[in-house]
Structure formats: C-alpha cells, structure tokens
Amino acid sequence: MNSCLLAAGSLSALAALLHLGCIVFGAPWYRALGAGERMAQLVESGSGHPTRVTLVIALMLLLWAAYAFSAAGLIPRLPLLRVALCAITAVYLARGVFGFLLVPYFPGNSLTFWVVSCAICFSIGVLHAIGLRQVWALL
Template sequence: MNKYLVIGGSLSAFAALLHLGCIYFGAPWYRFFGAGEEMAQLAEKGSIQPTIVTSVIFIILTTWSAYAFSAAGLIKKLPLIRLALILISFIYLARGIAGFFLIYQPMGRSAEFWLWSSTICLTIGLIHLFGLRQQWAKL
C-alpha cells in the first residue's frame, strides 16, 4: 500500500465532500470557501448553475480519489491508471502554480482564496506525484 496515494486520494475525497457541503448548505459555504460572490448570489436566488458546476467538480474529485486508491492497492485496478495519475498530478500542480499568478488579479475571488487554494492544490499534486513515482513499476 502506497501511503502517498492513500493520503492524496483521501484529500481528493475530502475536497469532494466539501463541494457537496457547498451544494447542501448553499451561499454561506460558497462564500466561506471562496467560490465568489456571483456563485453565492446565484445559490441564494435558487439558480441551478452553482449546483451543476459544483456537482461536476464533486464527480471529478471523486474519480481522482478512486484512481489514487486504486493505484495504492485499496480498490480494484482501474483502466488507464498511469495516464490518469499523470493527468491528475499535472492538473493539481498546474492549478496550484497558476493560482499564485492570480493573487493580484483575483477575478471575483479574494487574494487569500488564491493563496490558500493554490497551496492546497500544489501540496495535493506533490503528494500524488510522490506516490505515482513510488508506485510506477507496479502499475
């Protein structure tokens, strides 16, 4: 069992659950987690858009969690596991790095949102990358 991939999968699963919380608890959670005032206002108005966007993110994060758990040996081996983990690691790392450039051009979000979310994404990406590197020969 690869501890890095278990941790990475767990962090993706936790992030997925937080997104479900945003759907369930609505505008206050969208605001707290930095989704932007527009998303919060849409949620307050009963728009389906925040739910759709957040549901897609939930599905993606859940899938990423499953791939990490699969590579760690916790669940059945999923198809294209090497490619999937390369892409997952790359996306987390790219999002983490890109966010640091958006601190001064926040696009409706706070500088703090970009700082924290980028640090989190970069950390999760590195954890996936370390796990993938250790597990590569077994995949």
C-alpha cells in the same frame, strides 16, 4: 499500500465532500470556502448554475480520489491507471503553480481563496507525484 497516494486520494475525497457541502448548505458555504460573492448570489437567487458546476467538480474530485486509491492498492485497478494518474498529477501541480493566472477570470474569489487553494492543489500534486514514482513499476 502506498501512503502518499492514500493521502492524496483522501484529500481529493475531502475536497469533493466540501464541494458537496456547498450544494447542501448553500450560499454561506460558497462564501466561507471562497467561491465568490457572485456564486453565492446565484445560489440565493435560485440559479442551478452553481449547483451544476459544483457537482461536476465534486464528481471529478471523487474520480481522482478513486484513481489514487486504486494505485495505492486500496481498491481494484482502474483502467488507464498510469495515464490517468499522470494527468491528475499534472493538473494538481499546474493548478498549484499557475492558479494565480486564473484570478482575472474569477474576480469574485478572494485572495485568501487563491493562496489557500493553490497551496492545497500543489501539495496534493506533490503527494501524487511522490506516490506515482513509488508505484510506477507496479502499474
């Protein structure tokens, strides 16, 4: 079992659970996790938009966790494993390195949110990259 991909998948799953926590616990969680005052206010006003966006993100993160777990040997092989893991790794690394370019599009998010989320994404991307390299021949 590949420990880097196991860790990467676990971190993706944890991120998904935190997103689901926002849906369950509402505006205070959106604020605490740095999603911005606008999202928190939308939740408080009864808008379904934050829930839909957050649910899509959570489901995507769970899918990404499943692909990492598949490549790690924890669950059965998923389709297009190499392609999917390359894409997931690229997205995590790009979000980590270039995430600050998104700041103008999400003005309500705190600086702390951007620094922490970019560092987390970059770290998960590095774990994916190392793990992917280690299991490449097996995929």
